[in-house]
Amino acid sequence: MAQTVAADTDLYTIEWDGDIDTVTFTWDEFASGERFKDGANALLEYVQSNDVAKVIHDTSGIQAHDDEDLAWLQxxxxxxxxxxxxxxxxxVHQESVISQMDTEDFVEDVKDMPYKLMHTADLEEAREWMAGN
Incomplete structure (x- = not known):
């Protein structure tokens, strides 16, 4: 795995994986409100600056996001x-029924957007899916 760390904070990590031309954004701890938006916008800025088409959002280390934050994302x-x-x-969500259901609800809400989206509890499965796209 040829990963280059682009940003590493207490809140999140942004890594570029040249093997699959994908950015992996990992939430390292729970955040909400402005702190959540700051982290998400750091990824947006990275995508804008680096012509990125593929992103893995690794939320497996946290239970869930606030409803208001999810509405803002959408x-x-x-x-x-x-x-x-x-x-x-x-x-990539936690391996729990609650996390899976929350992610499925979010995926349903953004399904009409012009990009392909998948969800899983397995980071390696997400990487394999990205490698095939």
Whole structure:
């Protein structure tokens, strides 16, 4: 795995994986409100600056996001990511029924956006899916 760390904070890590031309964004701890938006916008800036089409969002280390933050992702942030060039997105959630259900609800809410989205509890499965796209 040829990963280059682009940003590493207490809140998140951004890594470029040249083997599969994908950015992996890992939430390292729970965040909400402005702190959540700051982390998400750091990824947006990376995507905009580096012509990125594929992103893995690794949320497996946290239980869930706040409903208000998810609504912001859906209505404001994801459209900006698509405008920046996002074409493939994978969400890696915790291995729990609650996390899976929350992720499935979110995926349903953004299914009409012009990019392909998958979700899994397995980071390696997300990497394999990205490698095939």
């Amino acid at each position: 209505s404001e942030w994801y459209p900006k990511m698509v405008d920046a060039g996002l074409r493939y997105s994978a969400i």
